Amino acid sequence: MELAGKSVVVTGGASGIGRAMSERFALEGASVTVGDITDMGARATADEITRRGGRAEAVACDVRDEQQVKDLVAAAERTFGPIDLFCSNAGIGSLGGMEASDEAWKRALDTNLLAHVYAVRAVLPSMLDRGSGYLLHTASAAGLLTQVGDLPYSVTKHAVVALAEWLSITYGDVGIRVSCLCPQGVNTAMLAGVGERSAGHGVLAAEGILEPAEVADAVVDALREERFLVLPHPEVLDYFRRKADDYDRWLRGMRRLRARYQS
Secondary structure, eight states: OOOTTOEEEEESTTSHHHHHHHHHHHHTTOEEEEEESSHHHHHHHHHHHHHTTOEEEEEEOOTTSHHHHHHHHHHHHHHHOSOSEEEEOOOOOOOOSTTOOHHHHHHHHIIIIIHHHHHHHHHHHHHHHHTOEEEEEEOOTHHHHOOTTOHHHHHHHHHHHHHHHHHHHHHGGGTEEEEEEOOSOBSSHHHHHHOTTSHHHHHHHHHOOBOHHHHHHHHHHHHHHTOSEEOSSTHHHHHHHHHHHOHHHHHHHHHHHHHHHHO
């Protein structure tokens, strides 16, 4: 997909990867609808895009509420026409293991998984009618490899990968393209919230932390090539292959990794 002239929606667009993607898509010539739970944050991103000569609008949207996702889609269509690319990007971490509360699980499931389902429900019928459309799902390397120290995050990100796979299998031959973004450590507020002394932060830092703009560059390249897996950290593919090649060996290695950063 070439982004010039396309209508794009990005959730979680106020900061981090979402803001970087919104700005980069606009630079490529797309009209961007920036959705975020904070109206002020969404407007800051949209204002920066328009200041640079791009086209953008801001819409406050809590992606955990299906009606608000529908309203986001309707607002984007009113302003910029049919949506060519929907980026389900909003997400949260939880920093919980088996002790995580039901409330923490619900927040993770609602934000990291069901929000993606709501987005697809809202945009897919129109895309199918037109015979074209693109869905980009921000998961995580945790969706392929598991996040040390965060159980709800790992489970929900695995689910997002499965959702994206299912959508590609089901609709890939009728014009719907799907990509799944799976970065490791990225310099965002979410990573800062992990805590520098945690096992999860230690693993991510050891593998190299990218800036959001670098992730956005990788996304644009992948969209252009219409690749399913978007891997800003290319080593993730090597790890994923090793996991598939010998699951038990991989699990032993992950246990050693966890022990190293918890000692």
